Amino acid sequence: MGQIRAAFLALFIFSAIGAILLESVSGHMQTRLQLLNVHDYEFQHSDFEPNVARPHLDYERCARLHNKIVEIGWRGYNPGKDPSLRSSQTWWERYGEDAKKLPLPISVIEFLKLAELPEDDLSFTFQLRGLSHPSELWNGLQELGYEATEIVLYSSANRESQGMGLIFNHELNLAVYSPTIFDHARNEALLYPLETALMMYLSMTNAGKIAAVPEGKQEDKPYSTPWAWQYYGEMDVKFAVDEFTNLIHAIINRISPEERSNSIKEFLDPNKRSPLIDTGTLHALNMPTSFLRLFLSRAPKPPFSFVAPGLTIPTRSALSRLFASMRVFDMYSDSTFNSLLPPTLLFPSNLTLTSPPNASLSGAFLFGDPQTTLDGVTSGLYIVSQSEHYEPFTNGAKLILPFPLGANGFAKKANWQPIGSQFVLSQNYTDLYQMGSNSFIENHSIMLHQVFQSWRLMVEQGVWDVDDNGVQGGMEGWRLADDEKQWWRFKMDDALW
Ligand SMILES: *[C@@H]1O[C@H](CO)[C@@H](O)[C@H](O)[C@H]1NC(C)=O
Numbered sequence: 001m002g003q004i005r006a007a008f009l010a011l012f013i014f015s016a017i018g019a020i021l022l023e024s025v026s027g028h029m030q031t032r033l034q035l036l037n038v039h040d041y042e043f044q045h046s047d048f049e050p051n052v053a054r055p056h057l058d059y060e061r062c063a064r065l066h067n068k069i070v071e072i073g074w075r076g077y078n079p080g081k082d083p084s085l086r087s088s089q090t091w092w093e094r095y096g097e098d099a100k101k102l103p104l105p106i107s108v109i110e111f112l113k114l115a116e117l118p119e120d121d122l123s124f125t126f127q128l129r130g131l132s133h134p135s136e137l138w139n140g141l142q143e144l145g146y147e148a149t150e151i152v153l154y155s156s157a158n159r160e161s162q163g164m165g166l167i168f169n170h171e172l173n174l175a176v177y178s179p180t181i182f183d184h185a186r187n188e189a190l191l192y193p194l195e196t197a198l199m200m201y202l203s204m205t206n207a208g209k210i211a212a213v214p215e216g217k218q219e220d221k222p223y224s225t226p227w228a229w230q231y232y233g234e235m236d237v238k239f240a241v242d243e244f245t246n247l248i249h250a251i252i253n254r255i256s257p258e259e260r261s262n263s264i265k266e267f268l269d270p271n272k273r274s275p276l277i278d279t280g281t282l283h284a285l286n287m288p289t290s291f292l293r294l295f296l297s298r299a300p301k302p303p304f305s306f307v308a309p310g311l312t313i314p315t316r317s318a319l320s321r322l323f324a325s326m327r328v329f330d331m332y333s334d335s336t337f338n339s340l341l342p343p344t345l346l347f348p349s350n351l352t353l354t355s356p357p358n359a360s361l362s363g364a365f366l367f368g369d370p371q372t373t374l375d376g377v378t379s380g381l382y383i384v385s386q387s388e389h390y391e392p393f394t395n396g397a398k399l400i401l402p403f404p405l406g407a408n409g410f411a412k413k414a415n416w417q418p419i420g421s422q423f424v425l426s427q428n429y430t431d432l433y434q435m436g437s438n439s440f441i442e443n444h445s446i447m448l449h450q451v452f453q454s455w456r457l458m459v460e461q462g463v464w465d466v467d468d469n470g471v472q473g474g475m476e477g478w479r480l481a482d483d484e485k486q487w488w489r490f491k492m493d494d495a496l497w
């Protein structure tokens with residue numbers, strides 16, 4: 001069973017990777033390096049290739065990464081305390097006596113002999129409670145028939161009966177996050193080396209996505225002691241602003257100096273730039289402090305209209321109209337949400353969606369509410385609701401197209417699944433750039449800076465034409481995402497949280 005599944009996975013992924021050119025891979029690498037910021041940890045390209053079996057578990061490297069995370073958690077929880085006081089009891093020291101009887105592979109035992117248990121039952125990460133108790137190692141795997149090849153190495157913080165966690169396949173020496181047994185039943189999962197998963201968790205602390213803080217200091221953030229979840233942080237704003245600026249420069253660089261408009265020449269002087277939306281307008285709009293507000297006030301205003309095919313920059317008047325007409329759904333006006341912002345149209349096109357005859361386009365994916373429709377919605381790039389507790393990543397973005405994609409069968413989500421669905425037509429309008437499932441944490445919307453980075457590569461590599469009005473081509477340009485030769489340029493990174 002395990003072998004058939006592994007063979008299926010390998011076949012699936014190799015045939016797809018074969019089509020990917022180096023350009024896109026190095027683009028992904030750039031984002032990863034930015035986010036990982038793990039200079040201290042040597043890594044190889046193969047760490048980021050899914051479903052490539054490893055001959056063995058590098059238990060020493062994994063234990064180093066594991067213990068680093070435990071230490072960061074302890075330090076954050078115990079500010080000012082001397083780290084040498086920290087208990088470094090390993091899993092094997094605590095459970096080894098009982099675990100001797102268990103059918104654990106040698107390399108996993110070696111790992112468990114080195115991997116420290118967080119003190120006081122602190123959570124290992126926000127979503128993983130920690131290394132499984134001996135009684136939890138095969139939770140749910142019997143039901144699925146994977147108990148001979150897999151263990152639930154880390155249990156998820158979700159304590160429901162169907163909860164699983166980070167699964168380690170000791171035949172392939174690869175791991176994948178499956179919050180529940182239902183997620184693990186899917187065959188299309190992308191498995192990575194254990195060290196990759198651990199590097200991802202470490203990078204989440206580096207990027208400030210999760211921060212270890214003492215009890216009571218988590219403010220109103222979701223807290224899984226000692227980890228506080230950050231809906232967005234300075235790093236997210238900086239990445240988005242930097243990548244947006246890079247995109248503008250990439251566009252300008254493709255226009256010969258003689259052909260540059262006066263506004264472009266002015267933009268090249270950093271002192272003459274203005275923000276995308278001025279503070280006065282943001283204030284007048286009553287826009288709450290949020291990722292969106294910080295982005296709009298810090299990103300420079302491009303000296304042209306089109307930042308991508310058919311997508312224009314937000315203007316003060318358009319944004320004011322948008323806010324004035326914004327329909328607040330019941331779910332957003334719930335008092336537990338700290339603001340009333342539904343998803344906001346950041347880069348609008350001039351086209352709206354129209355349901356095809358005999359079909360209805362559910363607005364669930366965009367608005368989160370199955371009672372809504374996409375019919376009449378303006379197509380363009382949306383930023384997700386800034387209402388915290390509703391979106392885990394408030395720097396998430398969604399591209400809503402005016403036509404369905406996927407009929408050619410090439411367009412892919414980050415997890416290599418085809419875009420669109422034969423059953424839910426609205427997904428054909430909304431799936432582009434989305435990640436689908438994620439191999440390391442719960443899935444979420446694609447992050448805005450990842451979209452900008454992809455756009456920049458489209459400009460730099462000459463796929464999109466530009467003039468002094470910005471990117472040319474109009475909305476029809478998005479059909480390229482389902483093109484036999486070009487689809488891969490639109491596929492987002494799978495090896496990222
Ligand atoms: C669409 O609906 C109309 C009536 O509303 C019906 O006559 C037609 O057969 C339907 N077409 C399809 C493809 O279902």
Ligand SMILES: *[C@@H]1O[C@H](CO)[C@@H](O)[C@H](O)[C@H]1NC(C)=O
Pocket residue numbers: 404405406407408409418419420421422428
């Ligand atoms: C929607 O996507 C599915 C799956 O990719 C595809 O089979 C179907 O043809 C698409 N439908 C349209 C109308 O593009």
Ligand SMILES: *[C@@H]1O[C@H](CO)[C@@H](O)[C@H](O)[C@H]1NC(C)=O
Pocket residue numbers: 434435436437443444445
């Ligand atoms: C997360 O994954 C599930 C299953 O693949 C999917 O139904 C859901 O839409 C995804 N959510 C996001 C935000 O991508």
Ligand SMILES: *[C@@H]1O[C@H](CO)[C@@H](O)[C@H](O)[C@H]1NC(C)=O
Pocket residue numbers: 309310311350473474475
């Ligand atoms: C919509 O925008 C496209 C460029 O994306 C432009 O060619 C077209 O004329 C515009 N249509 C209207 C009605 O403004």
